[in-house]
Amino acid sequence: MLYKEIYRLKRVDNNDFPAIKELFWKVFKKKVTLNYLQNKYNTSYVGVNYICSIAYCDEIPVAFYGAVPQKFKNTDREIYVAHACDSYTLPNHQRKGLHNALATFAYEIMKENDMKYVYAFHSENTHRSTKKLGWKEHERLQRFHIKVNTLPIGKVLNKLRRNHFYDVFFKQKVSLEAIEKLNAEHKEKYQIQFTNDFIDYKNSFKSHHCVELEGCVFWLKIQAIAHVGKFYAPSAEALQKAIKKLKRKAFFLGITEFLFQVDADSTMAKQLQTITQPKESWLVGYLDFDPEIDLKDFIFTYSDLDTF
Template sequence: MLYKEKYILKRVDNNDFPAIKELFWKVFKKKVTLSYLQNKYNTSYLNVNYICSIAYCEKIPVAFYGAIPQKFKRHNDEIYVAHACDSYTLANHQRKGLHYELAKLAYAIMKENNIKFVYAFHSENTYYSTKKLDWKEHKHLQRFHIKIFTLPIGKIVNKLGWSGVYDIFLNQKLSSEAIHKLTLEHKDKFCLKFNSDFITYKDSFKSHYYIEIEGCIFWFKIQAIMHIGKFFAPSEIALQKALKRLKRKAFFLGINEILFQVDPDSIASKQLQSITKPKESWLVGYLDFDKNINLNDFIFTYSDLDTF
């Protein structure tokens, strides 16, 4: 697609990832590996791949609109949605309508693949950039911070890139029974389909761990602190007991905080409020392609986030 006679806008394919890596470095001055980007956007396990768009100017990558497909499930109903997660443009190509046009191209690709809506966990930048695209507002997630008084060795480990050390101390492979328990809540709501294929996909670009304590299951990553993506607790009492033991584990690993981010309408939120008060987190924004979609029928979790 030719735009303003100088830009080529196209759907991303596997050949574009060196360009996306180059663009990421130029915009953020942060390095990401080619395999990280390829694995993050390789959602072939869903039979839907590359719903992103990229702009070139004289063969130089100048803007990117990234999104990943996800499958949500309620009872026997399954639908595709899209999680918009990356958007960046070189400074000297901003204010030329590239973000808008790339988004529109990505939305057209999504509709072709029967995706019902696109959503994002808004930052301040994405909140304002979606206004022109007629996005709607849903609800804020809640975050719960569990502080641990220990030497913050985890932050040093993260800065030095030594996170693989946790593989020695923590379990990595979820059992089928644990996966089943993590999918038990909210049978009457659409939730991201959490199964072995999804876990394998996530593990292809991030390291994740799990712990079973007091009948509770925690699936998490460690990035300076412990980020709980998804958990199951049979009761508030069981969660309180499990967190005491989880805090001890974190203490000896030099992790000074455990962070939960949950949907305000989730059972998880109610259980966590028996332990500490929540703070406001990301606003969920969305654009629906199917007018029968009601986001009150959906529960979002921290593990839905692209970088989790």
């Protein structure tokens, strides 16, 4: 293939992040800090680092395939999976087989590190591109929008990059009791476990908060609106009471919406349906490396997303 003659493909290491930052700017015309990229892909807390691939042409970075390893656990077993989250190529190097080559290269790295499958929350573009790679379809997450009729101060603060304003009003530290509650549901299913290491990793490149009301726990980030990564509620009634109090806080803080994105088969979805009706969210796509793995045995949440 042509890419073998022109391009050098390699596994990402820490020295490649200035190149990834440069590539991100050239493709999207958006700035991202070196610290953000390094922290996002520093997944040493799970015991595996850098399952990504990058392509160079004459020492110029031209394409990147990004994925992060994650640990999923059920009552009996803990396994590694890979979350594919970034893929970008310079325009004049597209349609040359680079994306498929980088993806296939990364899959070999994943297999060497005992990943059971790779998955993604599909956009229209990723859904189309993964079909050529033999990906399968799982199910769609459900999203729930809970609106708050207030002045959109949150959107203004987000544009001004002043989201740390909310640190004064919401806890960033997650208590052991709150962590236990976030892990309480569906223990028979594989899911990412909330631990101090997982929370520290997420907080290394995004700011999150923990809110405890009416016996419920909400783990969220505030960027214009409040995005809820995961929550626990002892009952639908407790959730309804907690949401009322959350909306009251949001009114005074200028947060116009709470967005939940949850697995359709989860207790969270059933409880939220007593408050508002869901809409379809991302389709979960995957490529399995272990034929014994069945995604029906997994629970996915918004907090699994790489950018959450």
